[in-house]
Amino acid sequence: MNVMDPSKREIWRRFVQEGTLDQARISKRIEESWYLCRQKNVDPYDGKGKMFLTGRLLLERREKNQRLLRCAVPILEKLQQLFQEIPAIFLLIDQEGYVLWAKGHQQAMKKAKEINFLEGVKWTEEEVGTNAIGTALRTREPIAVVGLDHYAVASQQWVCSAAPIYDENKEFLGIIDMSYPIYHGLSDAQDYVLATIVAASYTIEQQLRIQQKENLLELFRHGFQMEDSASYSVVCDDQENIVWANHRLRSFCSSIIDQPLQQFCQRTWKVFSKVPIFSSVYGHLIGYKVTLQKAQDEEAFFCSLPSFRFDGVIGTSPSFAAVLRSCSKVAKTDATVYLSGETGTGKELIARAIHQNSLRKDGPFVAVNCGAVPKELIGSELFGYVEGAFTGAKRTGYMGKFVQAHGGTLFLDEIGEIPLEMQVALLRVLQEREVVPIGGTKPISVDVRVITATHRDLYELVKEGKLREDLFYRLHVYPIKLPALRERKEDIPFFVDYYCRKNGWNVCLPNSVMNLLMDYYWPGNIRELFNVLERMRIEYGEAVPPISGIKSMLVALKNDEKGRGELTYREQVEKEQMMNMLEETKGNISKMAELLGISRSTCYRKLKKYKLI
Numbered sequence: 001m002n003v004m005d006p007s008k009r010e011i012w013r014r015f016v017q018e019g020t021l022d023q024a025r026i027s028k029r030i031e032e033s034w035y036l037c038r039q040k041n042v043d044p045y046d047g048k049g050k051m052f053l054t055g056r057l058l059l060e061r062r063e064k065n066q067r068l069l070r071c072a073v074p075i076l077e078k079l080q081q082l083f084q085e086i087p088a089i090f091l092l093i094d095q096e097g098y099v100l101w102a103k104g105h106q107q108a109m110k111k112a113k114e115i116n117f118l119e120g121v122k123w124t125e126e127e128v129g130t131n132a133i134g135t136a137l138r139t140r141e142p143i144a145v146v147g148l149d150h151y152a153v154a155s156q157q158w159v160c161s162a163a164p165i166y167d168e169n170k171e172f173l174g175i176i177d178m179s180y181p182i183y184h185g186l187s188d189a190q191d192y193v194l195a196t197i198v199a200a201s202y203t204i205e206q207q208l209r210i211q212q213k214e215n216l217l218e219l220f221r222h223g224f225q226m227e228d229s230a231s232y233s234v235v236c237d238d239q240e241n242i243v244w245a246n247h248r249l250r251s252f253c254s255s256i257i258d259q260p261l262q263q264f265c266q267r268t269w270k271v272f273s274k275v276p277i278f279s280s281v282y283g284h285l286i287g288y289k290v291t292l293q294k295a296q297d298e299e300a301f302f303c304s305l306p307s308f309r310f311d312g313v314i315g316t317s318p319s320f321a322a323v324l325r326s327c328s329k330v331a332k333t334d335a336t337v338y339l340s341g342e343t344g345t346g347k348e349l350i351a352r353a354i355h356q357n358s359l360r361k362d363g364p365f366v367a368v369n370c371g372a373v374p375k376e377l378i379g380s381e382l383f384g385y386v387e388g389a390f391t392g393a394k395r396t397g398y399m400g401k402f403v404q405a406h407g408g409t410l411f412l413d414e415i416g417e418i419p420l421e422m423q424v425a426l427l428r429v430l431q432e433r434e435v436v437p438i439g440g441t442k443p444i445s446v447d448v449r450v451i452t453a454t455h456r457d458l459y460e461l462v463k464e465g466k467l468r469e470d471l472f473y474r475l476h477v478y479p480i481k482l483p484a485l486r487e488r489k490e491d492i493p494f495f496v497d498y499y500c501r502k503n504g505w506n507v508c509l510p511n512s513v514m515n516l517l518m519d520y521y522w523p524g525n526i527r528e529l530f531n532v533l534e535r536m537r538i539e540y541g542e543a544v545p546p547i548s549g550i551k552s553m554l555v556a557l558k559n560d561e562k563g564r565g566e567l568t569y570r571e572q573v574e575k576e577q578m579m580n581m582l583e584e585t586k587g588n589i590s591k592m593a594e595l596l597g598i599s600r601s602t603c604y605r606k607l608k609k610y611k612l613i
């Protein structure tokens with residue numbers, strides 16, 4: 001049918017004025033659309049665009065459709081060049097009918113402006129009546145709408161051809177359109193124009209597929225770099241669908257690929273870090289590198305202990321879960337707790353957790369490392385002294401740790417280091433709940449819960465004659481044994497995650513490094529593990545640490561440890577103190593001796609003994 005066919009105007013007039021339609025003279029698609037427009041109360045005498053997106057909203061919509069724009073715009077621009085003699089415009093429309101992009105011949109753009117056929121306008125059947133864009137949007141089929149096929153007068157001077165675009169998953173993305181005001185040079189050319197538009201939409205779809213494959217390859221490349229990561233790592237596309245998962249995660253869950261990240265995580269996993277990945281060719285966002293953490297075990301554990309709070313790593317080991325279970329039971333009571341466990345296993349942290357979960361939580365928590373206090377001062381440190389009690393005593397006297405802890409908890413670490421003569425006094429305080437400061441006569445009542453700890457077996461100390469048996473029974477009321485780190489190796493990755501999170505260390509530790517950490521003996525336990533991680537952080541920053549470097553770090557540590565093994569606990573504490581002083585005074589021995597309150601020659605002797613000079 002000729003675009004100018006005058007009989008068509010009569011068909012249209014009779015439909016909009018009298019409601020009758022000569023169906024033989026009009027295509028099925030147009031007929032269907034006209035009825036729809038009438039049902040939706042579209043004004044046939046208007047049809048100009050009315051619904052616009054403002055600048056920011058349009059930008060957001062373009063952002064959302066950037067993938068489509070990136071593939072379609074170069075092809076539409078190519079078409080425009082090919083048709084440059086013709087006063088036409090080319091448009092890209094999103095899934096909801098908003099014009100994302102429009103460009104064309106100046107003359108056609110001017111005419112389009114008169115009917116608000118511009119970027120940002122909503123060009124659907126409901127808004128402007130039957131038109132190629134709106135009808136293709138509804139039917140998802142290519143269509144040419146010519147002159148009086150348009151339901152509303154505003155577009156009746158136009159010939160428009162539109163075709164839908166689908167992505168690789170057959171999902172509808174939008175429409176491309178070529179429109180021109182009725183033009184004699186192109187009469188009856190609408191079929192050819194439509195064919196061109198359909199071919200262009202096919203080319204865009206191919207381009208989308210190619211880019212999708214390129215992006216996927218790039219995402220995989222990022223994934224392969226994390227294959228050996230000791231953490232649980234995934235790579236997602238820009239829509240946050242998982243496209244790749246590392247070996248460690250795949251060994252947990254085999255059907256992870258293609259799942260939306262959020263759906264996969266649910267309550268079992270937590271996102272630990274999420275780093276965007278940009279295309280190396282076009283620079284746009286193509287996905288994310290995501291590190292996950294297991295949430296399930298901690299959550300499951302807390303479900304069974306809803307009221308116990310522990311601000312540290314729990315992990316998945318049954319041995320530590322048992323420790324926390326005991327803590328949650330005893331925390332509610334006032335019983336004296338005895339914590340045993342090697343150095344650095346978290347005894348102090350557990351003592352604090354018991355305090356924080358007890359009724360005394362608003363009172364003080366006072367910790368004393370009995371092994372670090374000179375033997376002759378332990379009495380005054382614990383029980384205090386009155387003014388002028390001994391030479392060198394403070395003029396004001398000193399409130400001992402028992403009194404300081406009144407209403408709260410006193411944590412006596414390395415209780416085995418308390419000299420025997422002081423143990424009698426300690427026993428009395430524990431029995432009477434009163435302290436008499438050194439040099440004083442008046443007892444002071446103290447309401448203190450006592451938690452003690454040693455890194456040695458308490459009963460061995462009794463057998464060796466270093467601990468009074470009666471004191472042993474006073475202290476050994478509720479014993480809790482903390483497992484060594486080597487007995488809870490499965491928790492090491494959780495400690496590593498915890499350390500990284502706490503220190504903002506964004507590193508990808510390969511499996512080989514994590515295996516080394518898990519195989520090490522860890523005589524210094526958690527404290528030592530954190531020290532090693534600290535060294536790794538200083539040495540390698542966010543670069544992947546080489547296995548050889550970590551190996552030699554651990555060998556050096558082992559050698560250090562051998563030397564330390566020959567020292568008593570007190571000597572170890574002293575050595576550590578001297579090392580710190582040496583650093584603080586920058587090797588000035590006179591100053592060091594002065595600070596330590598010992599003679600220069602004693603200082604020399606001790607430095608030699610500990611092989612520090």
Ligand SMILES: Nc1ncnc2c1ncn2[C@@H]1O[C@H](COP(=O)(O)OP(=O)(O)OP(=O)(O)O)[C@@H](O)[C@H]1O
Nearest residue numbers: 312313314342343344345346347348349455526527
């Ligand atoms: N479960 C845990 N989660 C996080 N950090 C922990 C945990 N357990 C221990 N740590 C950390 O390890 C280090 C050693 O812990 P802590 O001082 O409590 O051990 P300890 O057994 O009392 O050591 P020592 O016997 O040498 O006094 C501390 O930095 C502590 O914060």
